[in-house]
Amino acid sequence: MSKLKGKVAFIGIGEVPTGRFPETAAIYHAIESAKLAIRDAGINKDEIDYVLPCAALFSPQFNTELVTCRIVEELGLKNVKKNCQIFAGGSSSTCATDIAASLINSGSASTILFVHADRLGTGVSLQGGIDLFSTAGISSEWEVPYGQHYSSIAALSTMRYKHETGCTDEQLAAVCVSNRKWAELNPNAFFRKPLTLEEVMASKMLSTPLRAKMSNMLFDGGCAFIITSAERARAVTQKPVYLLGEGGVVTHFVFSQEPDVSRFGWARAGKAAFEMAGLKPQDMDIAEIYDSYPIYQMIGFEELGFAKRGEGGEMFLKGDTWPGGKMPTTTNGGMLSQGHTGAGGACALIVETVRQLMGKAGDRQVKDAKFAVETAVGGTYMDAQVTILGTEIP
Amino acid sequence: MDTPVKPKPVPVVNPWAKPFWDAAREDKLVIQHCKDCGSNIFYPRIACPNCFSDNVEWIQASGKATVYTYTVVESNPPSAFIVDLPYVVAVVKLAEGVQMLSNIVGCKPEDVRCDMPVEVVFETLNEEFKLPKFRPVSKPL
Numbered sequence A: 001m002s003k004l005k006g007k008v009a010f011i012g013i014g015e016v017p018t019g020r021f022p023e024t025a026a027i028y029h030a031i032e033s034a035k036l037a038i039r040d041a042g043i044n045k046d047e048i049d050y051v052l053p054c055a056a057l058f059s060p061q062f063n064t065e066l067v068t069c070r071i072v073e074e075l076g077l078k079n080v081k082k083n084c085q086i087f088a089g090g091s092s093s094t095c096a097t098d099i100a101a102s103l104i105n106s107g108s109a110s111t112i113l114f115v116h117a118d119r120l121g122t123g124v125s126l127q128g129g130i131d132l133f134s135t136a137g138i139s140s141e142w143e144v145p146y147g148q149h150y151s152s153i154a155a156l157s158t159m160r161y162k163h164e165t166g167c168t169d170e171q172l173a174a175v176c177v178s179n180r181k182w183a184e185l186n187p188n189a190f191f192r193k194p195l196t197l198e199e200v201m202a203s204k205m206l207s208t209p210l211r212a213k214m215s216n217m218l219f220d221g222g223c224a225f226i227i228t229s230a231e232r233a234r235a236v237t238q239k240p241v242y243l244l245g246e247g248g249v250v251t252h253f254v255f256s257q258e259p260d261v262s263r264f265g266w267a268r269a270g271k272a273a274f275e276m277a278g279l280k281p282q283d284m285d286i287a288e289i290y291d292s293y294p295i296y297q298m299i300g301f302e303e304l305g306f307a308k309r310g311e312g313g314e315m316f317l318k319g320d321t322w323p324g325g326k327m328p329t330t331t332n333g334g335m336l337s338q339g340h341t342g343a344g345g346a347c348a349l350i351v352e353t354v355r356q357l358m359g360k361a362g363d364r365q366v367k368d369a370k371f372a373v374e375t376a377v378g379g380t381y382m383d384a385q386v387t388i389l390g391t392e393i394p
Numbered sequence B: 001m002d003t004p005v006k007p008k009p010v011p012v013v014n015p016w017a018k019p020f021w022d023a024a025r026e027d028k029l030v031i032q033h034c035k036d037c038g039s040n041i042f043y044p045r046i047a048c049p050n051c052f053s054d055n056v057e058w059i060q061a062s063g064k065a066t067v068y069t070y071t072v073v074e075s076n077p078p079s080a081f082i083v084d085l086p087y088v089v090a091v092v093k094l095a096e097g098v099q100m101l102s103n104i105v106g107c108k109p110e111d112v113r114c115d116m117p118v119e120v121v122f123e124t125l126n127e128e129f130k131l132p133k134f135r136p137v138s139k140p141l
């Protein structure tokens, strides 16, 4: 088991609004997010000695700038030893957290800045986005020739899940409604108008049973976080947010090779994370579950132990997961409502987890939140990544 | 819509998978079989993904399968598939135990169900490729 429990903490977060900003250079989303994170941490920028930029998908040129230290130079960071790109698709932020924690705990680094920014909302066309995501991460030999793409992938999981559990389309739509309730309170979210079950159910069918309003949309955006040792964190902030547990399971590359498309590796990854933290799902004040499509939020929620299989839908429908509910879930609105920024979906989710635990979530603050679990997944749901954070070390 | 029809993507073939595509061109569905541990293997690998043996041979599959899961793509597909709407994408489980992605053809899209029995048919993609697809079997397996 990892020895990192309680050894490192998040001390600062930054985020720019998610949306369509055709006039804004992608680098702005990166450096503004990083600037906000440094100010939030209240440290001197030159304490940062390691920068981990996430990869961006919209432009190889921009991505190369991230690789070649543009963030370091733009911000004038004077003591950076290494600038090294981290990329695991949607799991990038979780992998970066684990790697940053290991680097700090080993003494290789002291204060690490992770930054994500992309421009998938205005950097590519709508059809260009669909075409990008009908090849990115999808096997060009075994799946692309059959018209596979991300909507059909989500639909394949949804169809099997419905077949095995009897979950209804209304219960799946309720995930979208629940996330929107939170996004209404999130100034950085793109979709902030109230959403009803009826609107979701009336939206265009994409791939049965998946409808348009059950699908994420791609936007521009960025966010950043700073991690340091637990000791240093206690010296610089009143509210360090400690890394308590992590668990991960890689299951597949080719989606059709996944033996269980309505469960994946979540139960095993969750068990590892909770065991490391010495906590149980019932101890969590918040569940920040990766959405991208309602089915994946439902599966993650249930497999992690927040509901029995097939019973999560009623909780989303009844409001248990809404603001004021007994199990606040995906409190930034998720990719379904805050918006999907490529690898940034889970970056935003971990930033939100830290924000809630620091007590900085404004109108959507979950009162007295102490422990939270966050999940991330990349590619065609190729892995299950679970992170547990808390304001104290149990 | 003035989007020009894009050509269908063809499989990007790895050299060790070539026997699969050569057989498909002759309407045969083949998979790998490990002579050491007995595993049936799909998609083709450079060594057995179960026991890591190189002692792997090609066998002909029965072509019988069941639909593990499926979806009817009704809108927003990749450009090259706009002309095919609606079409069925499915994960099928072969009688030999391995899974593959395919399309369900030869029936109304709305008649497809999870766990329904299907059998392989080969559709010509171009001079070089035939794609294995699946259609409902009239009698149960």
Ligand SMILES: [Zn+2]
Pocket: B034, B035, B036, B037, B038, B039, B048, B049, B050, B051, B052, B053
């Ligand atoms: Zn073997």
